[in-house]
Amino acid sequence: MSASALNLAPEQREAMGRVEGEARRLLALRGYLRAGREAASRWAWSRERIESYEKSPEYAAALAEIDKVRREFESANPGYTLRVNTQVRSLDEQLSKWNENDSVGRAGEELLGRAREQLAAPSYPDAPAASDVQRFERFLRGATTSATPTLAVPGLSPHGQSRAFDFQVMRGTQLIAGPSSPGEWDSSGWTEKVRAAVTRASTKFAGPLASPREPWHYDYRP
Ligand SMILES: [Zn+2]
Known part of the structure; x- marks a missing residue:
């Protein structure tokens, strides 16, 4: 997750740092990866x-x-x-809702479970190379959960x-x-x-x- 976050825009990385818990952070990361370049123009106003x-x-x-x-x-x-x-x-409000919302927690836990299974595969080394990070990002972008988060990713x-x-x-x-x-x-x-x-x-x-x-x-x- 940290290796992938390095590829995000600074405002997304900063927002991710303010998300509480690994599960909610991973779900936010998926949203930022899915939004891609378009995210900058949609970012919450100051x-x-x-x-x-x-x-x-x-x-x-x-x-x-x-x-x-x-x-x-x-x-x-x-x-x-x-x-x-x-x-x-504001971004602050979006973050505090994201940190409290139950549907976000449920979807995040589910996603975290899938990500752990994915990373347990022997083809993922302990110290990931850029290509491993890209492979993980492809997985994360496409990963779905049965719980639907009812909030947009913080900032978006x-x-x-x-x-x-x-x-x-x-x-x-x-x-x-x-x-x-x-x-x-x-x-x-x-x-x-x-x-x-x-x-x-x-x-x-x-x-x-x-x-x-x-x-x-x-x-x-x-
Ligand atoms: Zn609405």
Whole structure:
């Protein structure tokens, strides 16, 4: 893992160093390897960048689009309101969620088990040459787990560049449907009701997210 991390961009290496536990670190490494060169342009904005974005016309335009969706939803579903967290998710927040999330822990442990089996093969020497590291990276990129992590790898969430929003259905102060169980969203009909409002009100959203399935998550394309 350390040999492979040396090939990452500095910001990814730094983020990996702040991930707790071998399993979660390995899962993060897989995400960075899969993202490849594209990762740099998707990297979470700095606090300064977030602050200046929040004063920009782009941010005001995003809020106006969200407001259109909210009004559409609320007129179609009397008594209910749509709440949206419009805050850009910083790298710090993405890291702390990654370090706590159960699905990340489960997928990470599974991946770690597979990686140990892979590295136990006699063809992997104790001191890996560059070609061994590359072979391990190929394995890791392609390795799948039955547990699906419900978070993007730290630094690479579209919430980190205000390119995604999560919707929540409320009735007064009561949370009716939040980012938790896709099954509940489907059975209670909110998946379709939110989709209908988003589609009717705006052309700037794409979604909901299919993999992992998150009926509340829409990508924003300004
Ligand atoms: Zn989301």
